[in-house]
Amino acid sequence: MxxxxxxxxxxxxxxxxxxxxxxxxxxxxxxxxxxxxxxxxxxxxxxxxxxxxxxxxxxxxxxxxxxxxxxxxxxxxxxxxxxxxxxxxxxxxxxxxxxxxxxxxxxxxxxxxxxxxxxxxxxxxxxxxxxxxxxxxxxxxxxxxxxxxxxxxxxxxxxxxxxxxxxxxxxxxxxxxxxxxxxxxxxxxxxxxxxxxxxxxxxxxxxxxxxxxxxxxxxxxxxxxxxxxxxxxxxQHTLKVDIPPGGNQVVLQPQGGWQSWLDSGRKPVRLFRDQTFLISASSRFSMSIECEHDLGFGSGCGIVDRESGYAGAVDVSVSLPSGLTDSTGQPVNRYPLKRQASAAFQPGIYLDRKPGTLHFEVGPTSTNWLIINAKGRPFRGNITVIWDSEVD
Known part of the structure; x- marks a missing residue:
């Protein structure tokens, strides 16, 4: 040998x-x-x-x-x-x-x-x-x-x-x-x-x-x-998000629509829209937003009357399906999203096409400002929501 x-x-x-x-x-x-x-x-x-x-x-x-x-x-x-x-x-x-x-x-x-x-x-x-x-x-x-x-x-x-x-x-x-x-x-x-x-x-x-x-x-x-x-x-993890057809066009309205204001002149207190999505996830991920119009304050993004330049802030938050928790182990309900990445969300099991919700809201102050300064023109702005599996 x-x-x-x-x-x-x-x-x-x-x-x-x-x-x-x-x-x-x-x-x-x-x-x-x-x-x-x-x-x-x-x-x-x-x-x-x-x-x-x-x-x-x-x-x-x-x-x-x-x-x-x-x-x-x-x-x-x-x-x-x-x-x-x-x-x-x-x-x-x-x-x-x-x-x-x-x-x-x-x-x-x-x-x-x-x-x-x-x-x-x-x-x-x-x-x-x-x-x-x-x-x-x-x-x-x-x-x-x-x-x-x-x-x-x-x-x-x-x-x-x-x-x-x-x-x-x-x-x-x-x-x-x-x-x-x-x-x-x-x-x-x-x-x-x-x-x-x-x-x-x-x-x-x-x-x-x-x-x-x-x-x-x-x-x-x-x-x-x-x-x-x-x-x-x-x-080999999975992180996949599906938005229903038309879900990328978010129209902000008062509770019950605009009819009550048109009929009675009652001003809306807030404008909002809840947009559902389907998520498949087997790994940690963070979320953040990017703004076309960054107002430079708060956590939201701007929507703007492009002629007058008047703008209001839209706050974005997320609710995630059961089985996903935040960094403290708690369920994720209306978690505010910012331009800085969130702490990691963690799945307890593999989630396959489970529904979550993005909440878009204009608060009372911005809602009042927009109504006062409305000139019959729309306020618009692009908000990009990012799901990122590259978590440190």
Whole structure:
């Protein structure tokens, strides 16, 4: 064997909001199964696990005498790593644990010859304490599958705790090796609704060898001494706003319209219009407004009689659907919008085309001013409402 080196394996998971399951805010594994779960997908699906096969070989350093224990141990406890969004430099914590281990052991000569029987399966059963390697020693657990040839046996064990799982020989084995390393893993990922869009990456390195994180016992030396898992969490958020046809033309009127003024001469107290919109959102976002006519005071935008230059202020606020909260965790009801971006609004679940309302209002002072100075001409102004998912 050459000098021991390291092996790298990418673990990739994706979050995309699912309109059919708006409350399912989880990452989906996108790492192709290899090894055990590729061969036995039904077993892995039943236990919600994924497996990876690494090209790592563990060779015995000498013969194994009768009664020699081959003890396998894996990092079954949760370990933490930090993943970072390269664009925003935001960080999150991911946790991983190894939930299963498997390989194929290869003997220097057929098992049935080593124990002096003619039946191939019986040879594997008699060569080890507790029968063949499909039967995992405690605290590892049986996985239900195995495959053998005269001098090899493929196995996979579940690893609920981080401890040695030992099989003892009943006869001398001149030499053997474990060909490839299969492992199953489980992830704990952050809530993607609190993460910005983009790729979050980070790495976790395990040692391999007699005293390492992955160990096949004191007699077995791997041809790689480290395995590094490179995690990539891909967050692909949705932020989409639909305004009904004609919704971009906002006409401000008194309560009940202009008829009461025309009939009785009663002046309106305020002018307003509520405009609904449909929002789909899976991520934080802020809102702001831009004004064609900036009056230079307050939070509103101006509407102007272009001939006289007289102007009044329009205040804009927003009410967001249930499931979206403000920066203090409260429902969003008539939240004033300004030219400066608001604090972030945060979805608790994925919202798919839920209705919200933009409130446009001219208050009493400006309403009175506009009526006094009206010359039969309209007061106009463009107000742009911005939904921005690029939240710091």
């Amino acid at each position: 050459g000098q021991a080196q390291a092996v790298n394996q990418e673990i990739r998971a994706l979050f995309q909001p699912d309109p059919a399951q708006p409350s399912k805010n989880v990452f989906v594994n996108k790492t192709p199964n290899s090894g055990y779960c590729a061969s036995y997908p039904g077993q892995c699906a039943e236990n919600s696990v994924f497996s990876i096969q690494l090209p790592v070989r563990f060779d015995s350093k000498s013969s194994l005498p009768p009664g020699w224990g081959v003890g396998i141990k894996v990092p079954a406890n949760w370990r933490r790593l930090t993943v970072t969004n390269a664009e925003t430099m935001e960080t999150e914590t991911v946790e991983v644990r190894i939930t299963g281990i498997g390989s194929t052991y290869v003997l220097s000569q057929p098992a049935h010859e080593l124990v002096g029987v003619s039946d191939v399966l019986r040879g594997h059963q008699l060569l080890w304490s507790g029968s063949s390697w499909v039967y995992a020693p405690s605290p590892c657990r049986y996985s239900g599958v195995g495959f053998f040839s005269p001098n090899s046996y493929r196995f996979f064990w579940k690893t609920p705790v981080e401890a040695l799982c030992t099989k003892a020989t009943t006869a001398t084995i001149p030499s053997m090796y474990f060909d490839t390393l299969d492992f199953a893993y489980e992830l704990r990922t952050p809530n993607p609704l609190g993460m910005s869009s983009g790729l979050y990456t980070g790495s976790l390195t395990y040692s391999m060898g007699p005293s390492g994180d992955f160990s096949f016992g004191s007699q077995f030396q791997p041809d790689d001494d480290r395995v590094t898992l490179d995690f990539v969490l891909d967050v």
